[in-house]
Amino acid sequence: MNPLHLAMILAIDVVWGFNVVAVKEGVMSAGPLTAVLLRYVVATAVCLPFIRWLPGRMGLILLTGFIAGALFMSLGGLSFAMANNLSALSIVGQLGVPFSLILAVIFMKEEIRWPRIMAIAICFLGVVVMGFDPAIADERIGILLTVGASLCWATGNLLFRKLAGVPVLVIHGWLGLVSIPIMLALAYAFEPASLAAVPDLPLATWGWVAYSGIMSSIVGHGGMTWLFQRYPVAVISPLTLPTPLISVAIAVAVYDTPITGQMLVGGLLTLVGVAIITIRTAQRRDSDMPVEPS
Numbered sequence: 001m002n003p004l005h006l007a008m009i010l011a012i013d014v015v016w017g018f019n020v021v022a023v024k025e026g027v028m029s030a031g032p033l034t035a036v037l038l039r040y041v042v043a044t045a046v047c048l049p050f051i052r053w054l055p056g057r058m059g060l061i062l063l064t065g066f067i068a069g070a071l072f073m074s075l076g077g078l079s080f081a082m083a084n085n086l087s088a089l090s091i092v093g094q095l096g097v098p099f100s101l102i103l104a105v106i107f108m109k110e111e112i113r114w115p116r117i118m119a120i121a122i123c124f125l126g127v128v129v130m131g132f133d134p135a136i137a138d139e140r141i142g143i144l145l146t147v148g149a150s151l152c153w154a155t156g157n158l159l160f161r162k163l164a165g166v167p168v169l170v171i172h173g174w175l176g177l178v179s180i181p182i183m184l185a186l187a188y189a190f191e192p193a194s195l196a197a198v199p200d201l202p203l204a205t206w207g208w209v210a211y212s213g214i215m216s217s218i219v220g221h222g223g224m225t226w227l228f229q230r231y232p233v234a235v236i237s238p239l240t241l242p243t244p245l246i247s248v249a250i251a252v253a254v255y256d257t258p259i260t261g262q263m264l265v266g267g268l269l270t271l272v273g274v275a276i277i278t279i280r281t282a283q284r285r286d287s288d289m290p291v292e293p294s
Contacts, residue, residue, distance in 0.1 A: 001235065005227060009239045012220050017246025019220075020086045021254050022211040023076070029205040031194030032077035037183035038198070038206075039073070043213035044176030051173035060162055064171075065178025068156025073179065074186065075149035083142025087257045088130055090247035091267040092146045097274045098123045099154030101281060107158060119276035126269030133262040168222040237282035241275055 026035040054061060083089055098120040104110040130136065131143060163171060187195045227236050248267070251257040259267075 001231065005230070006239075008223060009227060009236065010242075012223050013240060013243045013246055015215050015220050016243045017250055019212055019216040020090055020247045020251055022208045022216070024080050024086060024255075026205060026208040026212060027077050027080045030198070030201055030209070031187070031191040032081040033074060033183060033187040033191050034194040034198065035209060036070075036073040036077045037180065037187050037195075038209045039213040039217075040069070040176040040179045040183060041213075042206075042210050043172055043217055044180060046214055046218060047169045047173030047176065050167065050169040051177070052170060054166065054170070054174075057163065057166070060159065061171075061174045062178055064156060064159040064163065065175045066182070067152050068159060069175040069179035070182040070186075072149050072152035072156060074183070075145050075152060079142045079145035079149060081142075082145065083139040084255070085136050085139050085257050086251035086255060087248040087259055087267070088136050088139055088143060088263060089146050090244050090251060091130065091270050092127055092143050093150055094244050094270055094274045095123060095127060095147055096150040096153040096157070097277050099151050100157045101277055103154055103158050108161075116277055116280055119273040119280075121273075123270050123273035123277070126266045126271075126273065128266070129269060130263050130266030133260055133266070135258060135260045136263065168225045169218065172218055172221070232282075235282075237278050238275070241271075241278060244271060244274075 023035075026039070029035070030038060079089060080086075101110070101112065101116060101120065105112050127143075127147070131140060136143070160171070184195075224236070224240070248257075248259075252259065
């Protein structure tokens with residue numbers, strides 16, 4: 001692999017890892033629903049020149065925008081507002097990987113053998129172990145919201161596969177156009193004070209929102225898509241595994257998030273399961289699909 005491309009992957013891992021801080025700060029300053037609304041406003045403004053009509057695929061685009069956009073981000077924003085242990089949320093958020101595999105088996109008829117079946121069980125066992133940790137008993141609603149967000153992310157992942165060939169900026173542009181009116185209605189209904197206070201938000205809040213919308217969503221996902229077009233999935237996918245570890249390290253450093261022994265065991269179980277699924281799924285897809293030329 002080109003050393004610059006390897007550095008690019010690691011940079012994206014750091015961008016995604018640091019996003020836990022951007023999301024938390026944005027949510028606490030602007031309100032969870034309002035912060036998501038502003039994130040999509042910023043991201044859509046960047047993508048606007050690239051948006052185009054997709055004949056025959058607009059129904060799928062609208063569905064993807066609702067599930068992978070408004071619903072996913074709403075649950076994620078609410079989970080960050082209701083939980084303080086960002087390390088736990090970062091690890092539980094990795095359930096999107098086993099959820100994606102489960103949905104692929106159900107709806108795409110993807111073949112699955114015992115190593116990945118066991119890995120799915122290990123992932124959920126890890127979350128259960130963490131969930132029963134008395135130290136994060138007050139975080140359980142936030143954790144459940146993260147589980148729901150992970151399921152939405154996995155469903156969106158399945159829908160993205162049906163949008164193969166559509167440029168990333170076009171997809172993210174439509175995600176914003178679909179999500180903005182939904183989030184505006186939700187913020188107006190449930191966070192009227194936060195919505196009214198948007199003009200008075202400090203510049204730092206806009207910076208956090210812009211980081212999430214531009215750096216994490218557009219640069220991160222766009223850059224990773226570019227890399228997947230040039231290297232086998234089995235090469236790229238495992239290199240994204242440091243992301244949750246970086247998120248946990250940053251959460252501990254910035255917010256002094258406590259990590260108990262039970263959390264450590266549950267987190268390691270979940271991450272081991274995610275690693276097995278990621279590596280074996282990547283290997284399988286490379287064996288089934290030809291690699292695109294650079």
